[in-house]
Amino acid sequence: MTPDIIVIGGGAAGLMAAGTAAECGARVTLFETNEKVGRKLFITGKGRCNVCNDCDVQGVLQNVPVNPRFLYSALGCFSPADVMAFFENHGVPLKTERGNRVFPVSDKSADIIDALFTWVKRSGVTIVHETVESLALQDGRVTGVQAHGRVYPADRVIVATGGASYPQTGSTGDGYRFARAAGHKIVSPNGSLVPLVTPGGCEALMGLSLRNVQVTVFENNKKIWSDFGEMLFTHFGLSGPLILSASAHMRHFGSKGYHIEIDLKPALDEKTLDKRLLSDFDKHKNSDFINALGDLLPRKIIPEVIRISGIDPRAKVNGITKTQRAALLHTLKHFLVVVSGKRPIAEAIITTGGVSVKEVNPKTMESKKCAGLYFAGEVLDVDAYTGGFNLQIAWSTGRLAGLSAAQQEEG
Numbered sequence: 330m331t332p333d334i335i336v337i338g339g340g341a342a343g344l345m346a347a348g349t350a351a352e353c354g355a356r357v358t359l360f361e362t363n364e365k366v367g368r369k370l371f372i373t374g375k376g377r378c379n380v381c382n383d384c385d386v387q388g389v390l391q392n393v394p395v396n397p398r399f400l401y402s403a404l405g406c407f408s409p410a411d412v413m414a415f416f417e418n419h420g421v422p423l424k425t426e427r428g429n430r431v432f433p434v435s436d437k438s439a440d441i442i443d444a445l446f447t448w449v450k451r452s453g454v455t456i457v458h459e460t461v462e463s464l465a466l467q468d469g470r471v472t473g474v475q476a477h478g479r480v481y482p483a484d485r486v487i488v489a490t491g492g493a494s495y496p497q498t499g500s501t502g503d504g505y506r507f508a509r510a511a512g513h514k515i516v517s518p519n520g521s522l523v524p525l526v527t528p529g530g531c532e533a534l535m536g537l538s539l540r541n542v543q544v545t546v547f548e549n550n551k552k553i554w555s556d557f558g559e560m561l562f563t564h565f566g567l568s569g570p571l572i573l574s575a576s577a578h579m580r581h582f583g584s585k586g587y588h589i590e591i592d593l594k595p596a597l598d599e600k601t602l603d604k605r606l607l608s609d610f611d612k613h614k615n616s617d618f619i620n621a622l623g624d625l626l627p628r629k630i631i632p633e634v635i636r637i638s639g640i641d642p643r644a645k646v647n648g649i650t651k652t653q654r655a656a657l658l659h660t661l662k663h664f665l666v667v668v669s670g671k672r673p674i675a676e677a678i679i680t681t682g683g684v685s686v687k688e689v690n691p692k693t694m695e696s697k698k699c700a701g702l703y704f705a706g707e708v709l710d711v712d713a714y715t716g717g718f719n720l721q722i723a724w725s726t727g728r729l730a731g732l733s734a735a736q737q738e739e740g
Contacts, residue, residue, distance in 0.1 A: 331356055334734050335474050335483040336454075337461045337504070339366030341720055342706025342727035343489035344445040349731030350487075351452035358483070359449070360476060362460045366449075367442035369491065373678075373720065374430075378438030381412045381724065382717035383429040392718040394577070396711045399686040400722065403694070407728035409721060419444040430717050457481075464507050470700035471511065485701045485734040487694075489727060492680025492707040493518045504708035505683065511699035514685040516710040519580075520677025522573045522719075525589075526670045527566035534562035537629045543592035544571050546578055549585050554578040557595060567666065573678060574715045580681070582670050591664040593626065593634075603658055610654075614647040621646045625661075634660050679719050683710040693733035694726055705730040 332355045336347040339361030351357040359366075373379060382389065386404045390397040413423055413431060421444045422434040433440045449456070457476070465473040465480050473482040490504030505515045538561045545555040558571035567589075579587050594602055605625065613621035619642035622631045635642045638657040640649065674680065684704050688697045696702040705726040713719045 332484040332735060333482065334358070334485045334487065335360065335481060336487045336489060336731075337474065337507070338489035338491060338706070338708075339363070339456065340369050340489060340491050340706065341367070341445075341723035342491075342708075342730075343487070344449055345724050345727030346487045346489055346703075346705050346731035346734070347454045348445070348449040348452045349728050350735040351449070351454045353732060353735035355735040357452075357454045358481065359454050359456045360459055360461050360474065361456060362458070364458060365442075366446055366456065370442050370445075370720075371438050373438060374432065376438050377432050377436045378441045379715075379717040379720065380416060380423065380431045380433070380441060381409045381721045383413065383425045383431050384409055388429075389713075389718055389721055392716060393711060393713045393722070394580070395681060396686045399689075399691045399709075399711060400725065402692045403725035403729045404721075406732065407725045409717075411728075412721065412724050415724075416441065416444060419448055428716050461503070461507075464510055464702070466511060466699065471702040483701075485703065487703040487705055487730045487734055488684075488708055489705040489730070490708050492683060493674050504704075508684045508696075508704070508708070511696060511702055513688050513696065513698055516682040516685050518674060518680045518682035520671050520674040521577045521580075521679045521681040521712050522715060523576045523674075523677035524563065524568040524672040525566050525572055525576055525579070525668045526672060527666055528669045530565050531562040531567065531666075532564055533633060534629060535564050537562045537627060538569065539591070539593070539627070539630075541595065542571070543595040544575055545590045545592070546575050547588050547590065548579070548581070550588075560591070565672065566668070570715075576671055577679075577681075577712075577714050579668065579671070587668040589666050589668060591666065593630075593661050593664055599658060599662060602661060603654070606654060606658065610646050610649065614645075616646050618642055618644045618646055618649060634664070637664070679712050680707055681710075681712045683708050686710050694730035695733060703730040703734050 334350045334355045334357045336343050336359045339359055347357050347359040386408055421440050423431050424434050425431050459476040461474045461476045463475045464471050471486045473480050488504045488507055493502040540559045543557050546553050560569035560571040638660045640653050689704055694703045706723040
């Protein structure tokens with residue numbers, strides 16, 4: 330018997346689930362609130378769409394800090410190599426960049442969305458632009474969904490509504506409500522890949538962008554993560570690609586303390602940097618100290634570096650001692666910023682938390698609480714670091730949910 334399947338959510342996981350189930354012969358209806366599918370996909374990777382990471386399954390799992398073992402079956406079903414082959418076969422040439430990040434050759438996320446949309450339509454999926462209000466539940470199983478005041482019957486329902494981050498893309502947390510109604514536990518949602526807040530903000534440095542710096546994260550004074558890249562000071566604290574990546578490793582605000590250290594000159598070791606300082610000091614030996622660092626640093630950060638180093642900004646350069654120079658050197662290599670928290674979940678790229686994976690069958694993505702109900706993508710309590718890994722989770726869980734829902738025999 331051909332199953333009727335409803336997929337809630339037209340993002341990465343929902344589109345993959347819908348197309349896969351339809352290819353397996355199911356009658357599939359996809360519900361999407363927005364006028365167009367793939368709203369969040371459109372803005373990922375700064376509009377370029379970091380499709381996945383060109384690594385093996387183990388490489389993906391190493392970048393999933395929460396519940397990686399839950400993903401074994403999903404990644405076995407649809408690995409990064411499978412994702413790349415899928416898009417190449419659907420007319421999107423791909424390229425691999427730094428950190429094995431995979432992008433469309435065109436650098437346009439629209440090409441990924443168009444390929445998915447064309448495939449889904451050709452597979453026979455019906456797309457309904459309505460907001461699902463609730464699940465229809467009866468005797469411990471799902472029987473359809475309610476939308477716009479009417480019930481749409483279905484044998485199986487796949488919830489792929491996303492998390493609670495970027496609500497403007499349609500991720501409003503509805504999936505958590507549906508799951509709760511079906512008896513599921515929700516692990517409290519929080520933002521991941523999100524800007525960071527510092528005590529009192531960073532008003533003095535607001536708008537300053539630093540390229541090619543190294544950021545190291547400390548949890549209770551223990552180093553837990555480090556990487557190179559670009560960051561930005563804002564009125565509330567810190568942002569930029571490097572900071573968003575760092576935030577995913579900072580998961581215990583409230584119970585643990587965090588600070589970051591910025592190496593402002595990571596290309597120079599301390600000895601080389603000291604030589605550079607001596608050269609600059611010689612050049613500006615009769616100047617005030619505050620006027621001697623312009624060749625080395627962006628103007629906006631100089632007063633802050635001097636303040637932290639503890640040197641009088643009006644001191645003459647030729648009077649600066651070796652001890653004072655050592656303090657300056659330490660500041661340049663270990664510019665310390667205390668972090669007090671994260672920005673709200675609405676500003677996060679990814680949601681950590683969601684439907685507890687203990688109550689979802691990892692081999693099928695079906696609910697253990699409600700027959701015929703499946704979950705895929707960010708609504709689940711799995712999330713990853715940056716680099717294409719979060720989209721990989723969406724593709725893999727969507728694929729497995731679509732296959733399972735289409736093939737599942739009635740119990």
